[in-house]
Amino acid sequence: MSAKQIRIADVIKHFESWCPQSIAYDWDNVGLQVGTLDGEVTGVMTTLDVTEAVVDEAIRSNTNLIIAHHPLLFAPPRKLDTDTPKGRIIQKLLKHDVTVYAAHTNLDLIEGGVNDMLADALELNQKRVFLPEGKQTYKKLIVFVPKTHEQEVKDALHAGGAGNIGNYEKVSFVSGGSGYFQPNADAQPFIGQAGEIEKVDEVRMEVLVPSENVNQAVTAMVKAHPYEEVAYDIYPVEQTGKVYGLGRIGKLPVPMTLQELAELVKERYDVQHVRFIGDASATVETVAVLGGSGRDYINQALQQADVYITGDLTFHETQDAMEAGLNLIDPGHYAEKIMKQKVADYLQAEFLEVPIFTSQVNTDPFRGI
CATH class of the missing domain: 3.30.70.120 (Alpha-Beta Plaits)
Structure with a gap:
């Protein structure tokens, strides 16, 4: 089968055989965001976020399907003002016939999804679902x-x-x-x-x-x-x-100190900065990991693991967790970018003749000094 015979719908159908929309949370907005599935695919690009720079990257590479983890349209827009950043993005997508498709909480929950990717990057064994759904x-x-x-x-x-x-x-x-x-x-x-x-x-x-x-x-x-x-x-x-659900719990191949694990997380997740809370010399072995923002589940992690790895931790709840004796590692929300290569690999294995690549745009809004 040549690339010209493969339709966008064919790519999405194969993707959803692994990552169905049906298991996403009701409050989430997954699936087709902008464009049409009824067209021949010229290329596929995977990305964590859909920014204007990402769209420009797709246009330059003659890619007409963007598969993102974070929805471009999370809440229904009341109007499409093309003078706003989001309005410009949608206008550019429509003008250049680029389709945007999002897999958010369904990619978090599914076996082999974002949370398995994060756990596997640390080589956790005896792995199980942290919060079964x-x-x-x-x-x-x-x-x-x-x-x-x-x-x-x-x-x-x-x-x-x-x-x-x-x-x-x-x-x-x-x-x-x-x-x-x-x-x-x-x-x-x-x-x-x-x-x-x-x-x-x-x-x-x-x-x-x-x-x-x-x-x-x-x-x-x-x-x-x-x-x-x-x-x-x-x-x-x-x-x-x-079982499918949020987060994963498993054991490290060998016990290590909290600081050693924090350094490993920074390396394996390929992020610029990692914050951690707890005694740097404390030995940890059982790890709970939840991609994105998992601060609502600190108490559950405290009961099941030596250390909890998740993003978007805030000052007061982190302080409370420290007082309770929980070790925390925060690699930031951008650690979820691990999904880009894994999703691209999954699709490329099926559609060998379709150009499939990962976005090279850094969409992390935070910068350090």
């Missing part, structure tokens, strides 16, 4: 397919997000049998004649589908299926998948 749910999809098209339909289902269970991919069960049908006078059958009973060697194909992927799996399956009318069933199942 729920479990992935599944549906059972059963479809009857002529034996001659078994592989095509199976491939389409897997491409549509079906058949992934835990650490296993492309899982299905297939059994053989005979299908019987009689086309009526208005039918245009792939096999058989109007008014005559037809017997066909068929297979019954069963796959589990994450609930959020059911529609796209069915669409892909119907498109690949040769029959005019596709016989399939969808059932709810009690089986649930992995």
Whole structure:
């Protein structure tokens, strides 16, 4: 498949098979922000934020899809004044046909998302979700397919997000049998004649589908299926998948001092400055990490970890945490930029011929001296 044949919607469909909009918090604004998904993709750029400099970077590189972590439009605008910074950004995006798509809390919550990226950068083991929000749910999809098209339909289902269970991919069960049908006078059958009973060697194909992927799996399956009318069933199942939620807790490969961990955080997260609270010589091993602003969860971290790594800590709550004996490390909100390369890598593995790169613009508003 060439880059010209790949549409923006194809890229987003693949991305959402990993990071569905459905698990984002209700107050969040994720998904399409500006532009259209109905167009051929010329390039994809990943970024933490959408600033005017980021948009200029996309335009220079002939990129028409920006995937951001922080939504450009977090709250509905009351007006679009193109003399304001945000108005200028939207005007420029529309003028140059650049689409902006945001994955915010869904990318925070999902397995392999921002919080896993931050935990993995520190090589935490025995990792678990810090603040569980729920479990992935599944549906059972059963479809009857002529034996001659078994592989095509199976491939389409897997491409549509079906058949992934835990650490296993492309899982299905297939059994053989005979299908019987009689086309009526208005039918245009792939096999058989109007008014005559037809017997066909068929297979019954069963796959589990994450609930959020059911529609796209069915669409892909119907498109690949040769029959005019596709016989399939969808059932709810009690089986649930992995837990998703905010933050991660795990153990360092070896215990170290708080100061040593703070230095490691600065290096691994590639940030200019790190603040820490606590005894610099204290030994820490169990770590809680939450990307972005996690100051609302200091008490929960105090109960579960030796040290809590999160951004946007304020003076008084940090002082209270210090009095309670919790060690804190604040790498700033900009540490979430770790998502740029990981998301780009995920997309590039699927769309080899599409130019996909990370924004090189530093969108951190803070500067140090």
